[in-house]
Amino acid sequence: MTSPNTTVTSRSTEITSGSRERTAQQLTDLAPGVGKMEKTLNRIHPVSDPEATYFLQVSWEKDLGTGFGLLLSDCQCAWTGTVSESDISREAADIEMEREKYVEELRKALIAGEESAGKYNFVISRDEQNKACHFSYERNLKDGSFRLGSLKLQEVPNPAEVIKELIGYCLDSLGKLQAKTEHLQRENERLFSNWSEVEKRLEKCVEAKEELEADLYSRFVLVLNEKKAKIRNLQKLLSEAKESAADAKCARDSIAATQVVVKRENNYDASTDEESENPARASLPSAPERRDSSLLGSPDIVDPAPRRKRRQRTAKPAGTGAKVAAYEAEQPAQENSRYNPRICSLSISVGSAPGGAGIYPNGAVRRG
Known part of the structure; x- marks a missing residue:
């Protein structure tokens, strides 16, 4: 009931x-x-x-x-x-x-x-x-x-139903947002895991890159040193070639100079041979000089003036004193002209040589 x-x-x-x-x-x-x-x-x-x-x-x-x-x-x-x-x-x-x-x-x-x-x-x-x-x-x-x-x-x-509807909408929206948040969170975790894995791979790649760079650098250093050694050898060979070229040039210049000297000597020998073939022509101009020098330096030639003065002094003709004074005044000038190298000619006169002989300034002998 x-x-x-x-x-x-x-x-x-x-x-x-x-x-x-x-x-x-x-x-x-x-x-x-x-x-x-x-x-x-x-x-x-x-x-x-x-x-x-x-x-x-x-x-x-x-x-x-x-x-x-x-x-x-x-x-x-x-x-x-x-x-x-x-x-x-x-x-x-x-x-x-x-x-x-x-x-x-x-x-x-x-x-x-x-x-x-x-x-x-x-x-x-x-x-x-x-x-x-x-x-x-x-x-x-x-x-x-x-x-x-x-x-x-x-x-x-019925406002309560409206409020209930609004609260339900809010709860549904909140549930959707929570589900979306969870989905995004899972996606974020997945991306973070992928990022961690990618980071590890990247670190390995960086390490491999560094090792490769070190290996390449060591090889590059070896190649560079070899190239430097080759360059030094080439520079050495180039300097030696330049030195040999300079030595060869100096040798050619010396040979050319020697040939010029030899040629000049040959020409000189030929000229001396020609002079030896004609000794008469070469000795002709020197005879008067030897004659002049023998005459000038000969002690046999005596200045006749003193004897003339002595003769004049014994005879004592008129005007003899004046002539003697003039001769004595001219005698120092003649002596200076004989020993002065700037004077190009020599004049010697013999007044009363035996036989009336005399010597001209050019070396010729005048006979009386």
């Missing part, structure tokens, strides 16, 4: 389950494709009350320009609404903006979240019974702002 309390509890559970199903159906009707569409959840602060916090969920299919649904909640109440593709086109025409650019502005305002904080404002106004909520979004400018769009949101009968 069941108690009344048990029956009441079962009925309340059935009622609660039925209300949850109806709330989920309403959310599906107001935001088509809920659970199948892409969603984002952002935290916003209205301009009228910056301290208040609202949670805004945006859901869309394929592209934001084809329409989207909004779900707004302050954790006590919840409101929902939709924006169709025609509404987006009408709003773009009202503010005279291209549709693509307008859709991009909507994406930044409703989806970007913290990335566009401070660039967009949100205005939320509710009625007294919280049955409806007017929601609008604006773009800030330097000298003001202009409205991008607005819509009227309807109250959700």
Whole structure:
């Protein structure tokens, strides 16, 4: 037998389950494709009350320009609404903006979240019974702002289901992020392992490279030393060749000089042979010189002047004293001219030689 309390509890559970199903159906009707569409959840602060916090969920299919649904909640109440593709086109025409650019502005305002904080404002106004909520979004400018769009949101009968949906979305997003983080962590570990292996291989390559460089350097040193030795040998051979060439040149020069000297000697010998063949011609000019020198140096020739003076002194003709004085005055001049090498001619006269003989300055003998 069941108690009344048990029956009441079962009925309340059935009622609660039925209300949850109806709330989920309403959310599906107001935001088509809920659970199948892409969603984002952002935290916003209205301009009228910056301290208040609202949670805004945006859901869309394929592209934001084809329409989207909004779900707004302050954790006590919840409101929902939709924006169709025609509404987006009408709003773009009202503010005279291209549709693509307008859709991009909507994406930044409703989806970007913290990335566009401070660039967009949100205005939320509710009625007294919280049955409806007017929601609008604006773009800030330097000298003001202009409205991008607005819509009227309807109250959700069961806000707890909305909050539960939001919490579920947050948990699902958190799970996805954790799974992605774990995947990235495993990928990071794999990359780190690969990096460690690559680093070890790189170290081995560096060691092999250093060993190869050392081996190549040692071989290069050997080759370089051999080349240096060959260069030194070639330089030595070149210097020896230059020295031998210089010696050969000196030998040729000495031979040529010797030949010139021999030729001159031969010419000199030939000239001396010609002179020896004609001794008479060579001795003719020297006879008068020997005669002159014999005559000049002969002691047999005596100056007749003293004898003449003695004869004159004995006879003492008239004018003899004057002649003797003149002769004695001329006698020192004649002696000086005989021994002076600058005087080129010698004049000797014999006044009273036997037979009337005399000697001319050129060496000829005058006979009386």
